[in-house]
Amino acid sequence: MSVICDTCEVQTNIRVGMSNRDVQPFRFCCQSCGSPIDFTVGRKAGQGKGFTGAREIPAHAPFDDLTNFVDLHLDFPVKFGKYVMGNTPFLMAIQQIGHDRFAMHNQRLNQLNTLYEKQAEIRNLIRLYSGNDPQLFRIRVEKFLRTRLKSSKPEDINAGLYLLVSRAFEPFVNVYSVKDTAEGYPNVLIGLAKKDKTKLDDFIDHLANTRFLRNVQLDGLELYPAILDAELPLRPALFLDFDDKYEGGGLSPARVSTDKFNTYKDLYKDIAEVLNRQVVIVAGFNNLLHRGDYNAFPDLGRKKQPTSLNDFADIPFGSKMDWLDNCWFYFDREAVDNHLRNAIAHFKAEYDDSTQLITYFPKLEGMEQEKAQTMYFLDFMRKLLISFREMHYLHHLVKSIFYYRILIQKKDR
Ligand SMILES: [Zn+2]
Structure with missing residues (x-):
């Protein structure tokens, strides 16, 4: 044209x-x-x-x-540059990752093509779960999943929710890795219960009684529909799963054929915020594993350790990692870019529509916006995707804790 x-x-x-x-x-x-x-x-x-x-x-x-x-092309990154006859985006994409991997990417695209039309319904189902009419949620989710839940007991309502989330967000995650990780959580809990059940129960009571667990679950859930809304610019980011040459954090001058940075920067910040709280739970378990007390952090010598989990919760995300000694959960440090997050949170990020280049200024001091860092919109959407995946892994941890609470502790809240 x-x-x-x-x-x-x-x-x-x-x-x-x-x-x-x-x-x-x-x-x-x-x-x-x-x-x-x-x-x-x-x-x-x-x-x-x-x-x-x-x-x-x-x-x-x-x-x-x-x-x-x-x-x-909506489905993959497209090179900037001059017109070359025959080098269509499709052929260039196949050349980049090969036919077999392209077929895998294509399978996800097909799932997305169906799912995006159910966006409103999925959003509403998640809203119903968070509301106070489990029966209504059950009826609607059974219809959506075309399956019956065993009962309206909390454990079966939760099963409905997590089946919904698994189905609706399958194209965005690495299904095998999520399955492995989620199946490992009960073992961590059982291991801790064998070690000292009273200590573990104290910790979980603490998470439940302060409503920390429920809040982190609901705040995380609230972000899922926004990922479906971002389905279009996430397509090229998903493509990069299959490109071995792509390095996270590098500059990838390739075009995303739709939409704008400003629409998604808040989503990135919100995911970082939920991750920042989920990691508190990871730390509590880590302290139980290594020191038998969820409030006991390691002595790193060089700086003053947090005196409690509460204290730890207030530490900036980047520094939190230091206190996860020999951590049982492998945390992907790529998942949160503190510089970018801070820049976005303080409105120090600029976006050039025509080059799709984001320029951000992590340092807050002074009038001059010094030390600019840059990334392309494609790199940003990739970061968003990786953060979402990390949040999703930990969302399953929250699920496992709820199951422990309901089935082992026999408490329903
Ligand atoms: Zn013009």
């Missing part, structure tokens, strides 16, 4: 690769003036929507390489 920018009247040639998604909203910025240009392609008649920010003119293929040019 070819369009003329409404703002600067300069022409851009566009090569659009088609996804299997019913509706495909695209967005890019005019390379001459930076103004956003939007359009939507539909697979069925009447689903498409014309251009906003530009008007279409007849296109003459093959394109020349002097005119502005963009490649677009």
Whole structure:
């Protein structure tokens, strides 16, 4: 296609690769003036929507390489650069990861194509679980999952929730790794109970009585629907699972063919916030394992140790890791980028729509915004995905603690 920018009247040639998604909203910025240009392609008649920010003119293929040019595809990162005939986004993607891996990526895309249409229903089911009518949740979730729950007891209602979460978010996670991790949690709990059940029960009573456990569960759950909302720009980030050459934290100048940074930066901050609280539970278990007291942190010599788990909760996320000595849970340090999180939290992050480059300033001191760091929107969405996965692993830990509480401690709250 070819369009003329409404703002600067300069022409851009566009090569659009088609996804299997019913509706495909695209967005890019005019390379001459930076103004956003939007359009939507539909697979069925009447689903498409014309251009906003530009008007279409007849296109003459093959394109020349002097005119502005963009490649677009929703399902994977697309290279910036000049038009090369035949180097379609699809072929370039296959070249990048090979046919077999492309098939795996494609399987997830197909799941997403079905799931995104159920976004509203999934959001509502999660809302119902968090509300105070378990019976209504049971009826609706049974219908959605096309299965029957054993009863309306808390353990079976919880089973419904976690089945829902597993189904609805399967394309976003590494299913095998989640299964392994989630199946390991009960062993950690049983091991601790064998060691000293009173101590373990004290800790879990503490988590439950302060409502810490319930709050961290509900606050985490609340973020799941937002991940489904981010399904479009997460597609290229998911693609990177299959690209061995991709290094997290590096600069990846590749285009995400939709949407904006500003929509997702709060989500990243919110996930970091939940992770920051989930790690308190990890630390409590670690202290029980190594010192038999959930409040007892290791003596690292060089700095004053937290005097209690409460004390630990107030430490900044990055420094929390120092106190997880020989930790039973492998924490992916990539999952939270403290510099980026701080910059976002304090509005010191700028986004250039046309290059998709994020510039952020982690240092807060002074009037000058010194020491800028940069990353592409694609790298950012990758970080968002990794953080979500970490939150998801720990969400399963919360689930296991609830099962322990209900089935072993015989307490329902
Ligand atoms: Zn323009």
